[in-house]
Amino acid sequence: MGYTVAVVGATGNVGREALDILAERGFPADTVLAVASRRSAGQDAYFGDTKLKVVALDNVDFSKVDIAIMSAGGDISREWAPKIGAAGCVVIDNSSAFRMDSQVPLIVPEVNADAIEGFRQKNIIANPNCSTAQLVVALKPLHDAATIKRVVVSTYQSVSGAGKEAMDELFSQTKSVFSVGEIKPEKFPKRIAFNAIPHIDVFMEDGYTKEEWKMMAETKKILDPKIKLTATCVRIPVFVSHSEAVNVEFENPITAEEAKGILRNAPGCLLIDKHEDGGYITPHEAAGEDATYISRVREDATAENGLTFWCVSDNLRKGAALNTVQIAEVLVNRGLIEPKQAAA
Structure with missing residues (x-):
């Protein structure tokens, strides 16, 4: 007997990716629900080759659903996640609403899967910010090897992280540049x-943006509260995939070659x-892929035990949809939840 999974926000960028990834990875679901607002009800969504009709959020009986993957924004999550969790459905939330809640685990399966046990307090598991997810995947094995003291990261983030309207704006502005049309930021x-x-x-108030604060706070919660991190987050005209230039200081010695072997x-x-033209990964090449790509690993001569590297990942996949599905897989593979239909 398989699970019943609801994807809330199924008509958005991340919701569509979640449906695709559930199908790609053969998640053991007998029933998949595409859920969105009343405005989107009746639209078509796809789970692999299966066409689904989108249903309105307030028409779903979550007492019959095992897992709800939510990608509908913070306001919807704050209102609905506690209700859904109280109905006995485990919520995997992609918004920032519960990430810093001490009773809600913030999970990246490659990094801190054991922390998932805490989900029972509220039946909610938080997915990290897209820029944080790829960063901690890269940092975790290095931290285990040499203990990270401090991280300085500059991000180069794609417009898809701001939603479909942001992608449309980049497209329309690019056309306007070539046609000498009006460019109006919205x-x-x-x-x-x-x-x-x-x-x-x-x-x-301190001059940082909320995105930069998220990276600082979430890295501490996921990886190690003793790590010091400062970030500068930049939006660039790329449709999909976030890139990061990362500088790390360690407590213990580690060479670039040792780090490469670990990574x-x-x-x-x-x-x-590869130290040659094109011997690295760019955002274009990472789009549609699951991995967190690491390139340009080198020693930092300005700091004792310092390394610098380039990190790229598809923000809609590992930064969001893929990570939520991986969390669901941890729940299933560790036997932390059973299908309600089977129990009945």
């Missing part, structure tokens, strides 16, 4: 086409690092 505070915007999410065998990582 989704972004400044023009995104052929530009870079050092501003993602709202500004905080070559680390779960979720794929090392592509």
Whole structure:
């Protein structure tokens, strides 16, 4: 007997990816529900080759659902996740609503799968921010080997992280550049086409943006609270995949060659690092792939026990949909939940 899975936010970028990935990975689901707002009810969605009719969120009986993967935004999650969890359905939430809740585990399966046991307190598991997810996948094996003291990361984030409207804005602005048309920023505070915007999410009192704060706080919760991290998050005119330039200081010595050997065998990582033209991964090549790609690993001569590397991953997959499905797989593979239909 398989599981009943609801994908909430099924008409959005991440929701569609989640449905695709559930099918690709052969998740043991007998029933998959595509769920969205009343406005989207009746639209078509696809689970592999199976066409689904989107159902309205408030029409779903979650007492009959085993797992709800939520990608409908923070406001919807704050309202609905506690209700769904109280109905006995495990919520895997992709928003920021519960990430820093001490009673909600924040999970990246390659990094801290054992922490998933805490989901029983609220029946909610949080998925990290897209930029955090790929970063901690790369940092975890290095931290285990040499203990990380400090991280400085600069991100180069694709517009898909801001949703479909952001992708549409990049497309329309790019056309306008070539046709000498009017360029009017709407989704972004400044023009995104052929530009870079050092501003993602709202500004905080200390001058950091919320996106930068998320990376700092989430890395500590997932990996190690003693790690010091500072981030600068930049939006660039790329449709899919986030890139990160990462500088790490360790407590113990570690060479670039040692780090490459570790990363070559680390779960979720794929090392592509040749010292030649094109011997690295770019966002375009990472799009549609599951791995966190690591390139340009080198020693930092300005810091004792320092390394620098380049990290790229598809933000819609590992940064969001793939990670939620992997969390669901941990629940199933560890026997932490049983299908309700089987129990009945």
